[in-house]
Every structure is written in C-alpha cells, then in structure tokens.
Amino acid sequence: MPLITTKRVYWKTATRELLWFLTGETNIRPLVLQGVRIWNEWPHARYVRDTGKAIALEDFVARIAEDEDFAMRWGDLGPVYGKQWVDWPTYEAQGDGSYRAGPGINQVAQVIASLRDNPGSRRHIIEGWNVAELDAMALPPCHKTYQFHVGADGTRLNCLLYQRSCDVALGLPFNLWSAALLTRMIAQQVGLEPGELVWAGGDTHLYLNHEALITEQLAREPRGHPRLEIMRRPDTVFDYAIEDFAVHDYTPHGPIKAPVAV
Incomplete structure (x- = not known):
C-alpha cells in the first residue's frame, strides 16, 4: 500500500x-464523533464569517458534537x-417546462x-x-x-x-x-x-x-x-x-x- x-x-x-x-453524508458531525478533525476548518470559517462570532475552532467542534440542531445548521459542507x-443529482422535465429533482x-x-x-x-x-x-x-x-x-x-x-x-x-x-x-x-x-x-x-x-x-x-x-x-x-x-x-x-x-x- x-x-x-x-x-x-x-x-x-x-x-x-x-x-x-x-x-453520501455531507455533514461533519459523524466524523467529529469519531474524532476525525480534517474537515472542521471549513464550516468553522463559514460560521465565523456568517455570524461574526469569533468562536474558537475547538469550541465550535465541541458544539457540533453536543448539539445536533447546531450541527445540522452549521456542520454541513454542501454537496x-x-x-x-x-x-x-438528476432532473426530470415537467409538462409545464419546469424541472424537478429525479432519483440520484x-x-x-x-x-x-x-x-x-x-x-x-x-x-x-x-x-x-x-x-x-x-x-x-x-x-x-x-x-x-x-x-x-x-x-x-x-x-x-x-x-x-x-x-x-x-x-x-x-x-x-x-x-x-x-x-x-x-x-x-x-x-x-x-x-x-x-x-x-x-x-x-x-x-x-x-x-x-x-x-x-x-x-x-x-x-x-x-x-x-x-x-x-x-x-x-x-x-x-x-x-x-x-x-x-x-x-x-x-x-x-x-x-x-x-x-x-x-
């Protein structure tokens, strides 16, 4: 190897x-709960930028682990x-010319x-x-x-x-x-x-x-x-x-x- x-x-x-x-998971919480820290900096930076709160990285990660609702809001990395x-993602055409999400x-x-x-x-x-x-x-x-x-x-x-x-x-x-x-x-x-x-x-x-x-x-x-x-x-x-x-x-x-x- x-x-x-x-x-x-x-x-x-x-x-x-x-x-x-x-x-297929995109939230860091499952990683945090396993002690994996490699994705923490990106959501932490977004939290500080969007809220203006200068929370320490360690405190942010601890809250991700402890507060599931907080993790849902701030722990996601996007797709x-x-x-x-x-x-x-796939998209299916509708009769009115619009599209809706299809099966992944x-x-x-x-x-x-x-x-x-x-x-x-x-x-x-x-x-x-x-x-x-x-x-x-x-x-x-x-x-x-x-x-x-x-x-x-x-x-x-x-x-x-x-x-x-x-x-x-x-x-x-x-x-x-x-x-x-x-x-x-x-x-x-x-x-x-x-x-x-x-x-x-x-x-x-x-x-x-x-x-x-x-x-x-x-x-x-x-x-x-x-x-x-x-x-x-x-x-x-x-x-x-x-x-x-x-x-x-x-x-x-x-x-x-x-x-x-x-």
Whole structure:
C-alpha cells in the first residue's frame, strides 16, 4: 500500500473519511464523533464569517458534537465528494417546462456492477466534478476523477486517479492511501486482485507554511513496507467498517504537524 513512512500518516483517519464518503453524508458531525478533525476548518470559517462570532475552532467542534440542531445548521459542507459519488443529482422535465429533482445516481454502485457485467468497458468512472454544484460546496473536489480498468489478463483491477489540485504536504499522503484503499475494496467486491494505482496531479503545490514539514520529511529515510489486510468481505462496498482493515509492518517516522490551508 502507498502508505508514506517518512512521517506517520493516520491511515485510520483517512479510512474513516473514505467510509464517510461512501455513506453520501455531507455533514461533519459523524466524523467529529469519531474524532476525525480534517474537515472542521471549513464550516468553522463559514460560521465565523456568517455570524461574526469569533468562536474558537475547538469550541465550535465541541458544539457540533453536543448539539445536533447546531450541527445540522452549521456542520454541513454542501454537496461534496460523497454526495456526488453515491447520489449525483438528476432532473426530470415537467409538462409545464419546469424541472424537478429525479432519483440520484449511485456512481460507485454503477461502477461495481459494470466491472462485474462488462469488465472490458472504458467507462468505469467515478466523477466528483459536478459543475452545477461547485459553488455550493465548501471545497470543490480535489481528487476528482477515478477511472478503473481491468488488466489484460482479466484478473487485476487498476485505478487511475486524476487530482485537479494537490496539497503535497498534508493532502497527498491521505489521497494516495484512500485511492489505493478504495481500489482494494472494489477489487474484493468484484473478485479481482488489486493491480496498479496511477496518480496524476494537475495543480500540485506546496504551501509556504508547510516548508518546514517537507524539509524535515525529505531528510528522513523511508523504512518498511506497509501491507493492508481486509479482514472480511461484506455484502456490498457500502458495508465496510473501520474494524475490517488492519495494516501490518508499518513503522514510520514520527508525525510532523502543519496548519491546514483553508
């Protein structure tokens, strides 16, 4: 697994985020209740901007956890990743020329069905870049397009991830792990072995306030070869739990903290 060893990557946090995506949820409260903090800054910034109240981030997050009504109002991120992955909106024309919402499209379920029924297809794609809804998202998708491909021998599942914007210091280690994990999960569901993960970045950047992190990280030697074990095969890709994953031989260097750029 592409789990970076020159600093500790909290793979369980990244895994919980991926499982959250697969629920279609867009509110941070389920993450907060699991101790996952990676999305907190965006709703906190919106709260401060819209209310003018200079509440500390820690106090805002505590209120999200304690007050469900407050979380409903202020914890939502808009139609980010999971909403697009499993409930892409559709619209149906009405007789008067208007449109109403139609049934959502579960892209993940469709890709899995397509891999089973038509493995040679060139359309095994999960797309997050919904142009009509970008302005409603707290953060437009960075890892936006996943394309899966069954190898020529018909036994391995490969994935190409195109990432339109990449924060090298903080985001990339999570993105690599999550893409590889999603590939492993889908491969297990369709009875294939995991193949290659190919990552392509568009605007790939290093923030100035992350310079010290990268400088320290580059001075360290990689060590170990982390392996992922999936403990069971649930009925669907949407039924995995954090307890289903174990990582072996992961002996990284210590973590390096750096601020999130919002």
